[in-house]
Every structure is written in structure tokens, then in C-alpha cells.
Amino acid sequence: MVAISHQTSIDKITDDHLWTVIMRRKLYKNMTHHKKCSTVAPAVKGWKKAQPRAAVLHKKTTAEGGYATSQALRGAVANPLDGATAGAIPARSAADAVLQDGEMIILTVKPNGAFVLLRSWPVLLLCAAGLVGLTLAEIFTGPMSQSARQMVLLGCAIAAGLQIAAAALRWLGCLYVLTNRRVLHIQGLVRMDTSTCNLGDIAHISITHSPLERPLCLGSLVFLGPAKKSAPAKNFPPQPGCLVAGPWVNISRPYEIAAEIRKAISQTPPRQTE
Numbered sequence: 001m002v003a004i005s006h007q008t009s010i011d012k013i014t015d016d017h018l019w020t021v022i023m024r025r026k027l028y029k030n031m032t033h034h035k036k037c038s039t040v041a042p043a044v045k046g047w048k049k050a051q052p053r054a055a056v057l058h059k060k061t062t063a064e065g066g067y068a069t070s071q072a073l074r075g076a077v078a079n080p081l082d083g084a085t086a087g088a089i090p091a092r093s094a095a096d097a098v099l100q101d102g103e104m105i106i107l108t109v110k111p112n113g114a115f116v117l118l119r120s121w122p123v124l125l126l127c128a129a130g131l132v133g134l135t136l137a138e139i140f141t142g143p144m145s146q147s148a149r150q151m152v153l154l155g156c157a158i159a160a161g162l163q164i165a166a167a168a169l170r171w172l173g174c175l176y177v178l179t180n181r182r183v184l185h186i187q188g189l190v191r192m193d194t195s196t197c198n199l200g201d202i203a204h205i206s207i208t209h210s211p212l213e214r215p216l217c218l219g220s221l222v223f224l225g226p227a228k229k230s231a232p233a234k235n236f237p238p239q240p241g242c243l244v245a246g247p248w249v250n251i252s253r254p255y256e257i258a259a260e261i262r263k264a265i266s267q268t269p270p271r272q273t274e
Contacts, residue, residue: 098192098196106179108176109176109251109257110171111176111249112251115167117167120160131153173188173189176248182196199264201226202245204224208220218254219255220251223244
């Protein structure tokens, strides 16, 4: 009997404790429900509002002649975002040097790596023709002297090397920048030569493909201004505007980049004319 009464008291204590826990949970749910309605929901809404901006600033960059996106208004973001590559940091610093007050970089673009070969192919073709001519001369006229052969080979090697080095330096110093106000073509490593144009002055973006760019899926962007005002002509279409900025040549994904520029132009407020 003693054991039974002891077991009954234990069961009663356990039931009382379980009932207490259940009531505490109900009270906690009621309290947290009011907190969620007042504090948690606005925080979630604020996070959802901030999410599109983070997605815009977190654009992916490409390694070869693709996007090298800047992540912020000048001085707004101190550290690069997770999507930034190491190669985008020097490009961003070069672009920041020519920014105006309150100007924001939307994207920076470098030419594709094939830029070096596309700029060097005439000299390389000439050197190859020289080597072929040397071989044919030896076949039909007999072997040349060792010194003459070395001179021809050395001349071809020096010409090809100098041309490739010059094209590589030009590629390193070439940068295309799109901001919320302008498009820029920056050229030069030591002394920068900048060609710039306001977005409001661009009336048309022409995408061109040279015979050598087409197999490589590359293209060039040409920025044209508005058509010149002239006397009306019934039988002739309006003449296109003149070139207003340096072209962006040998870039990867030209259609996507052109769409980004057109989007920036559409968001630019119209210029007030006095």
C-alpha cells in the first residue's frame, strides 16, 4: 500500500508539472504573436525591400572581357562584395579616378583577351608570310647562308614580339565604364586618355561584328548622337548622328551590355533646355 500511494503521488506531480508547462507554452505563444505582428513583420518587409538593391549591386563579373562590376556609389561600400573578382579592383580604382561628385559606376568592361590577337594579326600574318617566303626561296634557289637565315628569323621574331607586347599594353590600359550619367572610354596606363559622353546625348547604340569578331562571339558598340537637323528631304531617310564617344571594341556579350546601357539611358532624367 505504501508503494502504491507513493506511485500515485509521483503521477500527480508529473501531471501538475505537464499542465504547468502546457500553460506556459500557451502564454508564450500569445506573447510572441503580438511581438511578431509589431516588430518581426516590419523587419521582414524591410529585408524584402533591401533584397532587390542587394541583387543589383551583386552582379556577377566575368574573367575574360566581361563584366567587372563596381559595387557602390563612390565611398559607399568599403569592402568588395562576394561576387567581385580580384581583377575588378584595379579597374574600379582606375574608374574612380575620373568620377564626378555623386556619380555611380554601374559596370566596367574590359575588352576580351582576343583583343591582343585581333590587334596583332596583320603583323603576325606578315611575319608568317616572310617565313613561308624564306622556305620557298630555299627550296627553289638552294639553302641560304646561316647568317642571312638567322637575320630573317630574328627580324620576324622581334616584329611579332613587339607587336604583341604593344597590343597587350594597350589591352591592359583599356577600360570601358558605364555610370549613371556617362559612358567613358579610358585608355592608357601611365597617362590616361578619357573619351566621355553624357547618357542623354546618346540617341542610338550600334552593335557591329567584324569578320574576325563573329567567330569569337565578340562585338563592338558604337555610340551615335541624335540626327543632325537639316532641310527636309522627301526621298532620303534622316541621316544618323555622329559618333559621340569612343567605341567599345572586342567585348564579350555585346547585346547584354548594350541592354544595360539602354536601361541606364532610359533612367536618365531628360536634360532641361533653356
